[in-house]
Amino acid sequence: TMSEVGTLRYDKIILYYVFAEDTAEKLEVRGEEPMTGIVIDTNRITGRVTTDQDKLLFLSVPYSSGFQAEVNGEPARIYQAYGMFMAIEIPEGESEIELTYSTPGLRAGAVISALCLAGWIAAEFIRVWRKRKKA
Secondary structure: OOOOOOOOOOOOOOOOOOOHHHHHHHHHHHOOOOOEEEEEOOOEEEEEEEEOOOEEEEEEEEOOOOEEEEEOOEEEOEEEEOOOEEEEEEOOEEEEEEEEEOOOOHHHHHHHHHHHHHHHHHHHHHHHHHHHHHO
């Protein structure tokens, strides 16, 4: 739905087609070994999954480079699934999953801001010191 009348122009558009006749069957198979005990916190998602063989665990969480994953306490690679979601490799058996999120660039931005603030305070201190010295 558009809020105003107008023309849309796109330089590039990608269409995905899903075969509807076997979608329900595929979803049923994927739901046989779900992640359980899911806890969603501010910047953290945890849960457990038990599989009968090594698999990829699909997470319907939007992919972001800010996520880090651990499987059974060991770092795990996060794959981009279906162009927008995440997936991680899970070994056979029971696994503890932990995803943590940190905004990309947040630490670097905080350091730069702190340095700029320190520079501004130093410049003000020097300005006041010179002004008093002249008086």
